[in-house]
Every structure is written in structure tokens, then in C-alpha cells.
Amino acid sequence: LTIAATYSLLSNMLMTLLLQAGLATAFGLVLLAMF
Amino acid sequence: LKRARPLLADPLFLGACLLYALNRWVLLPLAPHRPAFFRDHFNDLLLIPAALPPLLALYAALGLRRHWSPPRPLEVLTHLALWSLLCEWIGPYYLHKGTADFRDVMAYASGAFVALLYWSKVRSGGRARDEV
Numbered sequence: 001l002t003i004a005a006t007y008s009l010l011s012n013m014l015m016t017l018l019l020q021a022g023l024a025t026a027f028g029l030v031l032l033a034m035f
Numbered sequence: 036l037k038r039a040r041p042l043l044a045d046p047l048f049l050g051a052c053l054l055y056a057l058n059r060w061v062l063l064p065l066a067p068h069r070p071a072f073f074r075d076h077f078n079d080l081l082l083i084p085a086a087l088p089p090l091l092a093l094y095a096a097l098g099l100r101r102h103w104s105p106p107r108p109l110e111v112l113t114h115l116a117l118w119s120l121l122c123e124w125i126g127p128y129y130l131h132k133g134t135a136d137f138r139d140v141m142a143y144a145s146g147a148f149v150a151l152l153y154w155s156k157v158r159s160g161g162r163a164r165d166e167v
Binding site: 016019020021023024025027028029031032033034035 | 094
């Protein structure tokens with residue numbers, strides 16, 4: 001159960017990080033045209 | 036919307052947006068020969084103060100950030116690094132957009148440093164108020 005919970009927590013964190021990185025990159029492409 | 040206030044009603048964010056708009060859309064047409072600093076680097080100082088809060092608000096709205104508090108040091112540093120890479124390396128060399136100039140990175144970092152000091156102060160003030 002602990003391994004499963006840890007796996008779930010890590011995969012959630014990884015997914016959050018990946019989504020944040022994707023959004024930050026997309027937003028950065030807009031900024032590239034502005035700054 | 037009230038939850039977003041620490042990010043989107045922040046005086047530093049609003050002031051940075053106003054200065055960006057003034058410099059880009061008012062001063063440039065009125066004074067195209069203004070000093071090089073205002074033409075090349077002034078808006079770069081505003082990158083983190085103007086661009087990071089709305090992105091963090093988007094993260095929070097999508098459930099990718101657990102709180103709506105002002106940007107934290109790690110968030111400022113990671114976005115500063117990513118956007119510097121994007122604007123000064125990937126953009127100019129791979130997308131043929133913009134120019135690579137190390138002084139731009141110094142300007143982004145200077146703006147980020149001042150913003151970080153301000154947001155740290157706001158956060159500690161908020162905590163102090165909460166404790167009263």
C-alpha cells in the first residue's frame with residue numbers, strides 16, 4: 001500500500017511538473033514575441 | 036476571483052503591466068529615438084513582475100498550484116531560467132525570433148531579484164497579519 005501510495009504521489013507530482021513546464025513553455029513563446 | 040487577488044491585484048504586477056504598455060505603445064511611437072536602455076532593456080526588467088503572476092494564477096485555476104499566494108523564490112528562479120533559455124537561446128538560434136544578448140538576461144534577472152524581494156516582503160507581511 002505504501003509503495004502504491006508513493007507511486008501515486010510521485011506520478012501526480014511528475015504530471016503537475018510536466019503540465020507546468022508545458023504551459024510555461026507555451027507562455028514563453030508568447031513572451032518571446034513581446035519582450 | 037477574490038482568491039486571485041494576491042497574484043493579479045498585486046501593485047507590482049499591475050505597475051509592471053502599466054509600465055510595459057506605456058513604454059511599448061506610448062513612448063515608442065512618441066519618442067522613437069529615446070535612450071537605448073528604454074528601447075532595448077527596460078521592458079526586459081518587467082518580464083518576471085508582469086508575466087509570472089498571470090501564469091501562476093493559471094496554474095492555480097487549473098489545480099496545478101495549491102495556493103494563490105505571491106510567487107515563491109523557486110517559482111521565480113525556474114521561470115526565469117526557462118524563459119531566459121527560450122528568449123535568448125532557443126528563440127534566436129532555432130526559431131529565428133529575437134536576438135541573443137546576455138544583457139537581456141541580466142535585465143530579466145534584475146527585475147526578478149527586485150520582484151522576489153517585494154514578494155517575500157508581501158508574504159511575510161501577510162503571515163504577520165494572519166498571526167494577529
